Amino acid sequence: MDRWEDWRAQDRETIVAVATPAGRGGLGIVRLSGPRAADVARAILRLQDGAVPALAPRQVRRMFFPVAVAQPDGAGREPALGAGALDEVLVTYFPAPRSYTAEDVVEISGHGAPVLLAAMVQAAVGAGARLAAPGEFTRRAFLHGRLDLAQAEAVHDLISAETLWQARVAARQMQGSVARQLGPLREVLVEWIARLEAGIDFADDDVPVASDQWIAAGIAELDRQTARALAGFRHGRIVREGLTVAIVGRPNVGKSSLFNALLASERAIVTAAPGTTRDTIAEAMDLDGIPLRLVDTAGLRQGESEPEVLGIERSWQAAADAELVLALFDASQPLQPEDTTLLHRLAHWPHCLPALNKCDLAPRLSAAELTAAWAEAGGDGMAVEAVPLVSARTGGGIQALRSQLRRRCLPDLDGNSDFLTNARHAGCLQELQNALRRAGAALAGGLPHEAVLVDLHAGLRSLDEITGPTTTEDILGVIFARFCVGK
Ligand SMILES: Nc1nc2c(ncn2[C@@H]2O[C@H](COP(=O)(O)OP(=O)(O)OP(=O)(O)O)[C@@H](O)[C@H]2O)c(=O)[nH]1
Numbered sequence: 491m492d493r494w495e496d497w498r499a500q501d502r503e504t505i506v507a508v509a510t511p512a513g514r515g516g517l518g519i520v521r522l523s524g525p526r527a528a529d530v531a532r533a534i535l536r537l538q539d540g541a542v543p544a545l546a547p548r549q550v551r552r553m554f555f556p557v558a559v560a561q562p563d564g565a566g567r568e569p570a571l572g573a574g575a576l577d578e579v580l581v582t583y584f585p586a587p588r589s590y591t592a593e594d595v596v597e598i599s600g601h602g603a604p605v606l607l608a609a610m611v612q613a614a615v616g617a618g619a620r621l622a623a624p625g626e627f628t629r630r631a632f633l634h635g636r637l638d639l640a641q642a643e644a645v646h647d648l649i650s651a652e653t654l655w656q657a658r659v660a661a662r663q664m665q666g667s668v669a670r671q672l673g674p675l676r677e678v679l680v681e682w683i684a685r686l687e688a689g690i691d692f693a694d695d696d697v698p699v700a701s702d703q704w705i706a707a708g709i710a711e712l713d714r715q716t717a718r719a720l721a722g723f724r725h726g727r728i729v730r731e732g733l734t735v736a737i738v739g740r741p742n743v744g745k746s747s748l749f750n751a752l753l754a755s756e757r758a759i760v761t762a763a764p765g766t767t768r769d770t771i772a773e774a775m776d777l778d779g780i781p782l783r784l785v786d787t788a789g790l791r792q793g794e795s796e797p798e799v800l801g802i803e804r805s806w807q808a809a810a811d812a813e814l815v816l817a818l819f820d821a822s823q824p825l826q827p828e829d830t831t832l833l834h835r836l837a838h839w840p841h842c843l844p845a846l847n848k849c850d851l852a853p854r855l856s857a858a859e860l861t862a863a864w865a866e867a868g869g870d871g872m873a874v875e876a877v878p879l880v881s882a883r884t885g886g887g888i889q890a891l892r893s894q895l896r897r898r899c900l901p902d903l904d905g906n907s908d909f910l911t912n913a914r915h916a917g918c919l920q921e922l923q924n925a926l927r928r929a930g931a932a933l934a935g936g937l938p939h940e941a942v943l944v945d946l947h948a949g950l951r952s953l954d955e956i957t958g959p960t961t962t963e964d965i966l967g968v969i970f971a972r973f974c975v976g977k
């Protein structure tokens with residue numbers, strides 16, 4: 491039996507799982523889905539008078555989970571309330587197809603004690619349900635056409651979101667933003683395929699065959715659109731995975747102090763002695779929705795001891811690994827030789843932002859002097875007013891620095907949250923682009939249109955893998971296995 495058939499057979503079973511996270515909570519939800527969901531709920535729940543409850547569609551009903559169901563102490567004994575209720579629950583019944591899975595669904599909301607929830611699941615299994623596999627509820631929603639694949643994956647992203655921004659992007663994708671974004675591209679691709687097919691089928695008739703020049707222009711336009719969608723993925727990946735910012739500078743300029751100020755926590759040790767930080771420290775922070783990994787590093791100078799030299803090597807490694815390097819200088823002292831060395835080393839790095847700290851003290855190094863030194867070292871023309879001026883001690887300028895970091899991380903985002911965030915989707919688009927380029931090359935090489943069509947069809951399959959209709963079972967298996975049980 492192949493996996494599709496296997497899944498369809500499983501669909502006829504009724505599944506059960508705890509939908510709320512493991513652990514204690516005020517409330518906990520047991521979810522049932524499948525043709526027998528209502529029967530199973532009726533078998534394990536009772537009304538206050540001990541009667542078997544009726545389930546009204548889309549209405550919340552108060553019921554009881556009887557002790558006798560949780561601990562049946564004799565065969566054939568009717569689960570009456572007599573000995574009492576283990577829990578008082580609220581039950582909602584969503585008949586097919588207007589439910590999350592498009593099957594009959596019952597949600598039992600009880601108190602969030604793990605033993606109680608486990609007993610309810612156990613009772614449901616006793617009444618004929620089966621434990622759900624990870625992601626099985628969402629997989630059923632996909633197989634029944636309630637969600638496309640990109641939407642189903644967005645459910646996982648929403649649950650895993652660590653910042654509100656990520657949640658917002660995932661929520662839009664759950665509402666179908668990926669299909670909406672790629673829809674026009676797909677339409678044009680299908681049109682070209684149809685045109686070429688018609689040209690071949692009716693070659694002997696009077697259907698005008700598109701000129702190679704026209705087809706080539708069409709393919710090139712598709713390629714441009716694909717490239718645009720792929721470019722959006724760079725931002726999308728940042729939203730999804732975040733990025734790393736490393737603070738570097740000579741000893742004592744206040745890197746650890748700034749690290750603490752940005753994190754709003756005394757995470758790193760700060761002392762007046764240069765060479766305090768010996769090893770890199772990384773902490774996660776939320777930069778207005780972008781998950782950021784902030785790295786504090788050992789001060790850069792000619793190391794005096796082996797541990798210091800090793801620490802300095804790690805600083806450079808951290809800088810090399812970071813998407814943005816914040817190069818920190820001390821505004822209360824003139825530029826030191828170590829500062830100049832650092833400027834020279836960083837000047838040609840693509841993502842470096844020089845900044846001035848200790849601006850609460852009498853100034854001995856201005857933003858103008860720093861930008862002049864930066865330019866002299868070979869750095870790109872940096873505007874004097876673009877240099878962040880902060881005081882890690884008083885907190886002055888920290889908010890402005892945060893905004894500037896955000897702009898540097900995502901320069902042209904403008905509140906737009908419609909872009910690809912999923913690496914699998916980007917991979918499919920990359921495949922599409924490769925196919926389009928092969929098609930273009932086939933055409934330019936004078937190959938027959940049949941050969942061009944093979945590539946265009948391959949491109950369409952890649953595009954369709956994003957939202958699902960032509961996705962292979964293997965990919966589906968991988969996607970839904972990442973979900974937690976109960977989703
Ligand atoms: N006045 C003032 N002092 C600061 C400021 N930032 C840091 N300092 C002081 O500068 C000294 C060095 O601070 P650190 O944060 O340890 O400097 P660092 O760059 O991490 O130093 P290393 O770990 O040795 O490389 C400490 O005495 C801090 O209190 C600031 O904005 N203003």
Ligand SMILES: [Mg+2]
Nearest residue numbers: 745746766767
């Ligand atoms: Mg330090």
